[in-house]
Amino acid sequence: MAQQIEASRRGFLATASAALGAFTLGFRIPGAAAQGATVPEINAWVVVKPDDSIVIRIARSEMGQGTLTGLAQLVAEELNADWSKVTTEYPTPAQNLARKRVWGNMSTGGSRGIRESHDYVRKGGAAARMMLVQAAAESWGVPAGECRAANSTVTHAASGRTASYGSLAAAAARVTPPTEVTLKDPREWTIAGKPVPRLDTVDKTNGKQVYGADLKLPNMLNAAIRDCPVFGGKLRSVDEAVVANRRGVRKVLRVGDSAVAVVADTWWQAKSALDALPIEWDEGPNAEVSSASIAEWLKAGLDAPEAAVGNRAGDAKAAIGVAAKTVEAVYAYPFQNHACMEPMNATALWTADRCEVWTPTQNGEAALAAASEAAGLPPSKCEVYKIHLGGGFGRRGAVHDWVRQVVEIARQMPGTPVKLLWSREEDMLHGRFHPVTQCKLVGGLDAQGNLTGLTMRISGQSIVAGIFPQNIRDGRDPVVFQGLNPGGEEAAIGYGIPNILIDHAMRNPHVPPGFWRGVNLNQNTIYLECFIDELAHAAGRDPLEFRRALMTRHPKHLAVLNAVAERAGWGTPAAPKDGMPVHRGLAQTMGFGSYVAACAEVSVSDAGELKIHRIVAATDPGHAVNPQQIAAQVEGSFVYGLSAALHGECTVAKGRIEQENFDSYPVLRLDEMPAVETILLPSGGFWGGVGEPTIAVAAPAVLNAIFAATGKRVRTLPLRHTDLRRA
Amino acid sequence: MAKLNINGQVHEVDVEGDTPLLWVIREQIGLTGTKYGCGIAQCGACTVHVDGVATRSCTLPVEAVTEEQKIVTIEGLSPDGRHPLQQAWVALDVPQCGYCQSGMLMAAAALLAENPKPTEADIRAGITNICRCGTYNRVLAGIQRAAGETGARG
Numbered sequence: 044m045a046q047q048i049e050a051s052r053r054g055f056l057a058t059a060s061a062a063l064g065a066f067t068l069g070f071r072i073p074g075a076a077a078q079g080a081t082v083p084e085i086n087a088w089v090v091v092k093p094d095d096s097i098v099i100r101i102a103r104s105e106m107g108q109g110t111l112t113g114l115a116q117l118v119a120e121e122l123n124a125d126w127s128k129v130t131t132e133y134p135t136p137a138q139n140l141a142r143k144r145v146w147g148n149m150s151t152g153g154s155r156g157i158r159e160s161h162d163y164v165r166k167g168g169a170a171a172r173m174m175l176v177q178a179a180a181e182s183w184g185v186p187a188g189e190c191r192a193a194n195s196t197v198t199h200a201a202s203g204r205t206a207s208y209g210s211l212a213a214a215a216a217r218v219t220p221p222t223e224v225t226l227k228d229p230r231e232w233t234i235a236g237k238p239v240p241r242l243d244t245v246d247k248t249n250g251k252q253v254y255g256a257d258l259k260l261p262n263m264l265n266a267a268i269r270d271c272p273v274f275g276g277k278l279r280s281v282d283e284a285v286v287a288n289r290r291g292v293r294k295v296l297r298v299g300d301s302a303v304a305v306v307a308d309t310w311w312q313a314k315s316a317l318d319a320l321p322i323e324w325d326e327g328p329n330a331e332v333s334s335a336s337i338a339e340w341l342k343a344g345l346d347a348p349e350a351a352v353g354n355r356a357g358d359a360k361a362a363i364g365v366a367a368k369t370v371e372a373v374y375a376y377p378f379q380n381h382a383c384m385e386p387m388n389a390t391a392l393w394t395a396d397r398c399e400v401w402t403p404t405q406n407g408e409a410a411l412a413a414a415s416e417a418a419g420l421p422p423s424k425c426e427v428y429k430i431h432l433g434g435g436f437g438r439r440g441a442v443h444d445w446v447r448q449v450v451e452i453a454r455q456m457p458g459t460p461v462k463l464l465w466s467r468e469e470d471m472l473h474g475r476f477h478p479v480t481q482c483k484l485v486g487g488l489d490a491q492g493n494l495t496g497l498t499m500r501i502s503g504q505s506i507v508a509g510i511f512p513q514n515i516r517d518g519r520d521p522v523v524f525q526g527l528n529p530g531g532e533e534a535a536i537g538y539g540i541p542n543i544l545i546d547h548a549m550r551n552p553h554v555p556p557g558f559w560r561g562v563n564l565n566q567n568t569i570y571l572e573c574f575i576d577e578l579a580h581a582a583g584r585d586p587l588e589f590r591r592a593l594m595t596r597h598p599k600h601l602a603v604l605n606a607v608a609e610r611a612g613w614g615t616p617a618a619p620k621d622g623m624p625v626h627r628g629l630a631q632t633m634g635f636g637s638y639v640a641a642c643a644e645v646s647v648s649d650a651g652e653l654k655i656h657r658i659v660a661a662t663d664p665g666h667a668v669n670p671q672q673i674a675a676q677v678e679g680s681f682v683y684g685l686s687a688a689l690h691g692e693c694t695v696a697k698g699r700i701e702q703e704n705f706d707s708y709p710v711l712r713l714d715e716m717p718a719v720e721t722i723l724l725p726s727g728g729f730w731g732g733v734g735e736p737t738i739a740v741a742a743p744a745v746l747n748a749i750f751a752a753t754g755k756r757v758r759t760l761p762l763r764h765t766d767l768r769r770a
Numbered sequence: 771m772a773k774l775n776i777n778g779q780v781h782e783v784d785v786e787g788d789t790p791l792l793w794v795i796r797e798q799i800g801l802t803g804t805k806y807g808c809g810i811a812q813c814g815a816c817t818v819h820v821d822g823v824a825t826r827s828c829t830l831p832v833e834a835v836t837e838e839q840k841i842v843t844i845e846g847l848s849p850d851g852r853h854p855l856q857q858a859w860v861a862l863d864v865p866q867c868g869y870c871q872s873g874m875l876m877a878a879a880a881l882l883a884e885n886p887k888p889t890e891a892d893i894r895a896g897i898t899n900i901c902r903c904g905t906y907n908r909v910l911a912g913i914q915r916a917a918g919e920t921g922a923r924g
Contacts, residue, residue: 107867107903240863247868248859249851250803250844254869257802265797290786311793315786384807384815384869384902433805433869434902467808671863675908679866682904705812705900714894716906 088167095209102146106435109672110156121168125195136407154732238671344502344548353524357542362496366487379477385433391453405440413443417450437558475557478504492582537600561738572743611642628747637731651768665729684741777846787833814899824880866903
């Protein structure tokens with residue numbers, strides 16, 4: 044632990060360290076980690092203690108996806124560390140700012156945790172190793188080139204001398220950092236690339252892992268909040284006298300112009316008082332919006348003349364005009380809530396000259412910016428301590444509405460720490476929702492059944508317009524075309540179609556959109572991959588063969604598709620399961636830097652009951668840092684994708700979201716979970732993410748298998764709206 | 771004033787009788803391994819044992835629990851964190867974010883206590899807790915491993 048502690052903080056440190064254990068994650072005293080306290084860092088990424096234990100600094104957030112372990116593997120690999128001695132800690136966002144962002148971007152989304160930072164974190168590990176070697180060489184008076192580092196020990200073979208990293212760390216910290224660093228060929232890796240166990244598992248099996256919702260600070264009060272359920276509405280009045288005398292209630296506070304919070308001794312007291320509090324809302328201009336009115340507006344966008352182009356080659360409309368056969372279909376995808384298991388929460392302590400916030404966040408720096416704004420203090424007078432997330436999925440990244448709220452509450456109670464925890468209902472009503480879109484596709488086939496032209500009109504919401512409007516250029520949101528881009532290294536379509544036009548008619552309802560795990564790749568892949576299946580059927584061709592014919596210039600896309608087809612036994616009949624025939628469906632896409640494909644095996648009973656037996660999924664992420672954690676991400680991605688495909692839908696009535704809890708927003712549970720077989724095909728030469736891409740192939744693979752089983756095309760999600768009974 | 775036997779220790783707590791057991795455990799007793807997920811007994815993150823029965827504590831008023839009833843939370847599942855399920859969870863790296871796993875483990879422990887050799891169908895029917903990260907297949911394998919099976923799927 045850090046030794047140099049402000050006296051006033053000792054009490055808190057004792058509380059925090061007892062509750063959290065040493066090195067836990069953002070809970071060290073401000074500045075201590077970066078300044079190194081009594082143990083100087085070798086560089087920003089590596090601290091080695093006299094007992095040989097190693098602290099690797101992790102700038103990205105751990106939300107279950109295993110990034111903490113993967114990044115530590117990459118640093119430890121180049122450090123030639125003894126992996127059993129490795130621990131981790133989070134530097135804080137304010138430390139990062141104070142040190143000119145020495146830890147780079149802290150944002151943890153878009154499956155970027157490893158793929159965006161692998162180079163500089165490995166260089167950090169390699170530089171630290173070189174400095175340890177240099178320190179040993181200098182102390183022995185031998186050339187550094189004669190020394191070798193392995194397993195946290197430097198050896199000079201000629202003289203038989205050895206020194207542990209711990210004994211060298213103080214001297215290494217004074218060595219001038221190298222200017223040239225050479226990284227290992229991944230084929231030489233012994234820690235990275237291996238299925239090592241996660242570093243954070245044990246505390247997640249015994250109740251010791253402290254989440255934001257569990258935080259306790261001395262003299263802390265608890266807050267529950269209700270924001271106007273109609274987006275864009277305002278708080279008109281509350282009758283606080285009704286709850287003022289309830290046990291434990293300390294304050295009823297306005298938060299911004301649209302929310303009210305009750306602050307009490309315990310959260311249950313605060314939440315119960317809030318439930319009893321008479322509140323009047325000014326519901327504002329959106330109070331009559333409904334799912335039907337949104338759908339009508341989007342439908343008009345399917346044929347609107349104005350649209351931003353994402354992918355154009357040849358003349359698709361002309362090609363379709365002369366086609367031997369045309370196929371047309373309209374698909375639709377609803378709002379989804381992230382529904383993290385841990386509802387939004389944060390704790391804040393505000394005084395006139397400092398504001399501190401403890402919160403689970405995917406982006407510590409964005410949380411710091413939100414805290415600073417709400418606190419009325421510059422970032423240099425604010426700090427954010429990151430806590431492991433109880434789920435993130437994009438909800439806790441770009442927008443920190445709950446951080447603003449807790450700071451606005453704490454600002455009204457100077458000197459008193461306040462923890463704000465949203466109820467599940469608040470979390471469901473005030474999500475940042477997966478965008479709503481519709482899509483009209485038209486394809487033209489020639490007499491031989493070849494696809495000669497494709498148009499794809501997306502109508503609907505832009506996440507970027509809602510969150511980063513400055514990134515909209517000439518009315519065009521580039522992220523809308525994920526998985527459909529004409530080429531390049533990110534989210535490129537996997538088909539060579541001679542005449543193609545993909546465009547977007549932007550229509551932004553008042554429901555705030557967010558980056559929802561998988562983002563726009565999710566619905567785009569459903570639209571394209573289900574429609575490709577429709578085209579194959581119309582052409583009288585096998586869906587795999589039809590795809591292959593379009594993929595001759597897309598070898599990486601093709602390789603993962605071929606891998607799932609081969610493993611699943613495509614082309615040979617599937618063995619019946621429980622007396623039911625089993626049918627298969629395929630899908631492939633590319634996004635977040637990786638190439639993915641899936642083959643689903645399903646049965647549909649005469650009564651229309653769907654059973655998903657097995658998913659075979661292949662991923663080419665370029666390089667694989669921890670294969671067993673990639674498998675965990677792939678398995679989890681099918682839960683997320685299939686939850687949405689089978690069940691997930693947030694509907695709008697009277698301007699507000701109708702689903703308030705898991706009873707009306709069902710998600711996949713163990714009884715519906717298929718077996719998932721993960722095929723990992725790292726082809727090298729690039730770095731792709733693994734947290735998101737396979738979500739996108741979950742739904743279309745299953746929907747195409749349902750068509751194979753029933754002859755029914757499901758074009759409007761979720762699936763529960765479609766009657767799968769045999770006609 | 772209510773008396774509660776939690777993890778073998780009797781606690782006296784001064785709360786309104788309709789306070790859910792979950793919030794007494796978290797806020798009065800100070801054991802935060804038991805989680806709030808939904809408040810309506812849907813997700814199972816708040817699962818504890820009451821006399822050995824897996825119970826969703828977020829909807830159980832504390833006044834409905836007697837001093838004689840034995841409440842066990844994740845902190846009391848084993849003295850050393852080495853319950854066969856906890857060992858299996860570590861061996862298979864079951865948790866992702868981990869927030870649901872206390873409830874998942876408590877539900878699984880109650881299942882195994884009642885049915886030491888469950889079939890895969892028993893487990894699928896018996897574990898209804900929600901995990902949003904999607905650990906279900908490793909939860910299934912973890913229970914099978916703890917039950918002394920190979921963990922292979924049937």
